[in-house]
Amino acid sequence: MTPPVIVLVRPQLGENIGKAARAMLNFGLTEMRLVAPRDGWPNPSAGPAASGADVVLENAQVFDTSAEAVADCAHVFATTVRKRGVTKPVLTPEAAARDIRSAPGRTAILFGAERSGLDTEDVALARAIVTVPINPEFGSLNLAQAVILLAYEWSKGADLVQPPATEALPPAPQEELEGLIAHFETLLEPTGYFAPPERIPATKRTLRGVLTKPGWNSLEVRTLRGVLSALGRR
């Protein structure tokens, strides 16, 4: 699974290039290409904004045109904020990431300049368009944000992502839960909690329901048994 190449087309501010690098490296992407960066390259504003993602900036390659930047890529995606009058498939970041992960060969994702976005000619290089579905009343996604959403979606299928640890213990075996319920009942009986007699089954069912719902693990059940033992000593 080859990570995609991130191509920034005519980026303006070095700071945004740095932020894009940071966004990339957070999700394991390292290959950045720059097409005609407005202020030249290297750009002293990029480093501080990269917050340590220097390796991405150091290896960034610069090209004169988008066509040259994607010449070695088998798949080209163009990100656009709004619909354009183009007859290409429009994908969500999620769908594009699935395509990228399953496609053999190298993929490039083109991102346009901060305000103007990609030119029609840049978009024409791409087989498909990626558009982030966004609040129709407030579409204000900046360059680094667009990059991070694509990188994040790609990383969902990448090896380097640590699956979140399921640190939670499983619920205690039913036997332990029964012991807890019995402990409650034993303590409650002398208090008159279950009276009147005809309500006892319903009240016990309610209590059982309350105690069953949390799915407490063995440690938690033991904690509660300790609480009950302490209360029983009063």
Next chain:
Amino acid sequence: MTPPVIVLVRPQLGENIGKAARAMLNFGLTEMRLVAPRDGWPNPSAGPAASGADVVLENAQVFDTSAEAVADCAHVFATTVRKRGVTKPVLTPEAAARDIRSAPGRTAILFGAERSGLDTEDVALARAIVTVPINPEFGSLNLAQAVILLAYEWSKGADLVQPPATEALPPAPQEELEGLIAHFETLLEPTGYFAPPERIPATKRTLRGVLTKPGWNSLEVRTLRGVLSALGRR
């Protein structure tokens, strides 16, 4: 489906509060709560960074403690960057967003301060932890980036998201494709392209494969028929 409340706990820079507001509104979230913001509230640095998401800042509520900020919420999630020694379920943003969309009642998502993150006491308020799976060798997700990833995941199931338009026409009916293939063959036959005779079936199959693969739509097939007609006139 109630949108989640975004709770920034002890945020330091007003600029980051503004960026978080912008990230929220991009994906349709409007309710921000601030717990003990370091520089007080309102903060003059927040507005410019919000890039127009002023409505989020104007309606932000301020609380002294995390517990007060989530008092009216039925579900509380705590975002943490790294694993902690807590025995709570750890969810990805995707899984948390699914939970939030399907849960009745209001949800709060807690985000910690820029450097220090959430305290153990803040995390103790939450039923589950949300951790963005990230490059283990470069974890540098800032506050606004964490907010945008959660907001983005939540928005996937929200009504307000515009589904990407499938502007692409469907592939042309097989009949039109056959017409195109026949047109190619008719033009190629006199050129000797298909010789020698014993190779004709294989060569035609190869050509058919090449022309079938793109899934051209009717307009595209028509364009190519025009190209062939022009070539035939040469």
